[in-house]
Amino acid sequence: MSILTLNNISKNFGETKIIRGIDLAIEDGEKHAIIGPNGAGKSTLFHLISGLHNVSSGSIVFKNQEIQNRPPFEISRLGLARSFQVTNIFHRMSVFENVRCALLWSKGFRYSFWHLLGRQSELNDAAMHVLEEIGLSDQAQYPAGELAYAAQRALELGIAIASGADLIMLDEPVAGMSISEAENAVELIRKVTSGKTLIMVEHDMNIVFDIADRISVLVYGEIIATDVPEKIRANPQVQEAYLGEVASSA
């Protein structure tokens, strides 16, 4: 059963066509990686799905509802969460507050100005639980902006999963990390997304082949292949797209 379907999605910025007619169906519970050279439009695709940009044409169906062109907060409430390539946290609030805010809507608080958060034990416990899962519970009181980079990325992940979303989209989650930090991060991702659907943009092929059930290859705004990792590895078109890139950066 497909939880997310993209039907012939296109996106133009003025004259420039960034996304050209993409069709994709993501299965419920699947771990799906999107790879491709820089500038292929991976982040743009994420922005289209999560509501940051409007599509130029086509439709996006999430849990049987059309979500294209809807504002991010509506889409998020349906159970779709995402993280960002550039760390996008609430830097002046404490680590704990960051996570607690991410939980608020799913716990039903809406725009309340009459609940005192200090007294909401279920909410606070849930927030501490998330912090434990991402390994930041002993840094709970520090302003988020003062954390080390890898810790901020963990918090980024924590905010995305806190609300219990069914579909989690991660945009280059381990970018900028050292090898050991990345290993820890991958373990964390595996742990927190078990049982959920994951779409991940990633450059590191080892991680991709490790986690993904299926891989889509995005080149110049089009998907040239969607398949299981072994078949992608053997696909000549993919090799050309990547070999060309690898050779030029050598």
Added chain:
Amino acid sequence: MGILKAIAKKSPIWIAYLAALLGLPLIFDSILAISIFNQMAIGIVFALSYNMLLGQGGMLSFGHAVYFGLGGFLAVHTLTLIEFETVYFSIIFIPVIGGVIGLLAAIFIGSFSTRKAGTVFAMISLGIGELIAASSLIFSDFFGGEAGISGDRTYGPTFFGVDFAQNDQIYYVAAIWVFIATLFMYLFTQTPAGRMANAVRDNPERAEFIGYSSRRIRFISFCASGLFAGIAGGLFALNYEFITEENLNAATSGRVLLMAYIGGLGYFIGPIIGAVVLTLMNSLLSNYTELWMLYLGIMFLLTVIYLPRGFAGFIMMHQVAWINNRIKSLAIPYLLIGLPSLVFLASIIAMVEMSDHEGEVFHYLGFDLDPESFITWAIVVGFSLAAYAGVRAALPQLKEAWESANTVPDNKDPKS
């Protein structure tokens, strides 16, 4: 009940606050002091309401006086209605009227002005503020034109025999209102709406991705701040029994921005400090010099450049040193730099004042200064140069002491 428990936890601070509010006029009971306390009360509520927008919500408004002024105008009109018994209730409820009007105005104006924060919001607020201030001069039946309108607070049912003719009687009404307003504005920051306001301030984009409409959150903060600004306007009406177009206009909006900023935007207590400091400067300094506005301007600008987190920020900067128990090590360096700084300040002010008092001898800090005398100038300039040198000399020591007092023990360093 639960709210009372929450208050009970932090109760020492709140009890102290209430005690201070109620006890001050017992210690300083001159007419001038009471008048200053009344002004502070109004300023505290007004500045705190402004901080709901700026410090907590990240929305810079140049037109906040609108809600204050409208609240005040309705309040004065209500006083008159009470006087002629068209309505009849105790004047201690007047700030409620102010608050309701402030809220209604904020709902109306907020419905179209909270779409974005940042520069667009600031410009809309400026435009609306000017529009309403200018309109108030045109609609002189309601706003009284340039002369404003006045009322009398001694009518209506007495409160345990008190008719509020005296300023210290009205101060206690103001003190209770200040306490209530402060409490509720603080509690707001502890609610989902209040916290999300902080989140939207920090990162409106991310807030949307956790399920919240940034626009809605800004709207709620906007309305809440209008409500409390209106209450401040009601307090103003009760205190002065008089209100004019000036209380709606950009100058008043500017003053509350000053108060909040100097006090410190990022801290709840900041605007309280700012209101107190500015009221003191306004009332006391203006007795001694005509140039106090100039000094205020300079102080404001220096604060923006060197102390962007305000007085509260300056105090909170010492948090780490406090935790490390190294505060005492800073005492002597501060003294060594503080004394020459004060002398420097005093001599600069002396020079400015001398330029202003062309030709006439005037009294300054216990001395009679003659602007015409070359010797006086030489002495003052000499003092300023010596003091400046003293500050420069003491600076490295302060830096060193600061650094050592602020080193975080390694195992607690989040960056390691």
Added chain:
Amino acid sequence: MLEVFVFATLNGLVTGLLLFMLASGLTLIFSMMGVLNFAHASFYMLGAYFAYSISLKTGFWVGLIFAPLLVGILGAMVERYGLRRVHQSGHVAELVFTFGLAFLIDEAVQFFWGADTKNYRSPEILDFPLFTMFGQEFPAYRGFMIGISVLIFIGLYYVLTRSRVGIIIQAAITHPNTVANLGHNVPLIFMGVFGVGTALAGLAGVIAGPVLTTFPGMALVLGSIVFVIVVIGGLGSLPGALIASLLVGLLQSYAIASDVGMPELLELLGISFDRSHPLNDLWTLSLPQIAPILPYLLLVLVLIFRPAGLLGKREE
């Protein structure tokens, strides 16, 4: 009727071009640095006061040259030692800084020159009627104002689009980092643009002082209108600022010149209210009366229906 229209148009043109001189500097600074310079009208005021003091010693024309230069240098200093430091604290801090600067300049002007209105006069050479139409004279000085404004704008246009400096500035507006990487001294460019922008404001003050009166409140009078204009025209758009300036200048001029108001409208509809009606103020409203608030009304309408302004680019 025609004579009223012609003169109102000419006066509106004078005002509009003057406003554009202020708005263009403000727009340049905003485009470059993302900062809306609240103190822009204060530099305008300083221009008038400097020119006044200079003109007392050496006459109007020396003031015309040196006062804007002085203001520009002062502006560059403000950018270098004040604004640049505040920049790292964010846009709000910058706005608050320029707001405080406006406040301070206001007080400083009163301190140095006193709170009275200064008798800053236009030069005698231009003290003749340029032409007489329908029995009304149009002063040569106003013609001079129009002339100078147009000259400045042509110059500005050429510098921005044809000269090397201008192209670098245009590039630095959208891609400051790239321009820095190409070896250009971006902070210097910033300082220069701020200086030129404020110098333009000062120039406006020099030529407007004799006409709009030189007194400490002159910054307040024009300040908010200029903001309204750059927002209506679209933040960051020079052509937009031009259109908006002319629009506001002409609108106000026509409103003041016309004698039409609510009473005439009501008469047309055959309704009348007596003086004691509670909304009497509203029914006796006339266009000249609401002329001062027309720009703000326009601002609010534009911000509601077209938040990017008439020709604006999206806010960064």
